[in-house]
Amino acid sequence: MRLLSTKLLAGTIAGSLLVAAAAAQADRSEWPDNFTVGTASQGGTYFVYGSGWANLVANELGISGGGEVTGGPNQNLALVHTGDLALGLTTMGPAAEALAGNSPLAPGVAMDNVCALFPMYETPFSITALADSGITSISEIPDGARIGFGPSASTSDTYFPAILEELGVDFDRRNGGWTDLGGQLQDGLLDVIAFAAGIPIPAVSQLEVQTDVNIIEFTEEEQAQVLEAFPVAPFQIPASTYETLEEDARAVSMWNFAIAGCDLPESFVYEVTKVTMENNDRMQEVHRSAVTSVPENIDKNTVLPFHPGAVRWYEENGYEVPEERKLN
Structure with missing residues (x-):
């Protein structure tokens, strides 16, 4: 009797496993290849x-x-x-x-x-300029500045121009890959790069190695104005992100x-x-x-x-x- 019960139990377990396996296979039947x-x-x-x-x-x-x-x-x-x-x-x-x-x-x-x-x-929105440009704040970006906003139709290109316009910046809009724009900044073909990208941004890290840069933060008033106008959140770029930063830099971000x-x-x-x-x-x-x-x-x-x-x-x-x- 005990042997029979053991066999029945084993059969029940095996049957359950087969049903589970079949169910799992059925679940995958509609999966993409x-x-x-x-x-x-x-x-x-x-x-x-x-x-x-x-x-x-x-x-x-x-x-x-x-x-x-x-x-x-x-x-x-x-x-x-x-x-x-x-x-x-x-x-x-x-x-x-x-x-x-x-x-x-x-x-x-x-x-x-x-x-x-x-x-x-x-994704933090951050601004970088060469140190010898003298640009240390958003308000110091000169009228007509050549600003690189990243690839066309990217998040950066979609929102950062509007953000800077909201803050009263007049600029000449440029597009391109981040590495290319970093090279153009270093060569004097751009005045500023406005990045919206995960940090640390490789192009900024590379620029730091090759030259002196300014990573420009938002003032409290500028941050508040942008938070009111766009679907972004307050953000602090940790000082440990870049060699250039001596303290956290105020910014905005988008999830x-x-x-x-x-x-x-x-x-x-x-x-x-x-x-x-x-x-x-x-x-x-x-x-x-x-x-x-x-x-x-x-x-x-x-x-x-x-x-x-x-x-x-x-x-x-x-x-x-x-x-x-x-x-x-």
């Missing part, structure tokens, strides 16, 4: 972060995936919305504009097939979030979120800015609905997702 993460230009924080994140997810889930060079947040929103990319990286400002149909890439198109996955990091097509399978996005949120140490190995890529920061998304798969992971692990941030 591969995935691509939209990042930005090579050498920037987005490219490093996004490519490393894609590799982590691909390795953990046993599915082919990788990062792709794009034009940055605005293009990533458009490509995820249309389904040309499964995943991408964006900032909250461009996300709000895209959702409202005000994307510069597709005016009038409400990009409502874009869902948030998890918080990444804050970055990973995004996914809202129509992706819930089980797939759940597993992507699980891998990411439960391996922050490995995410920090990808890029040190991932120290803030933690579920406690999901409240920094005030724009996009979270994907149902991401919501399930957060709620299973004790994190509350506001009803207004859930997909209707």
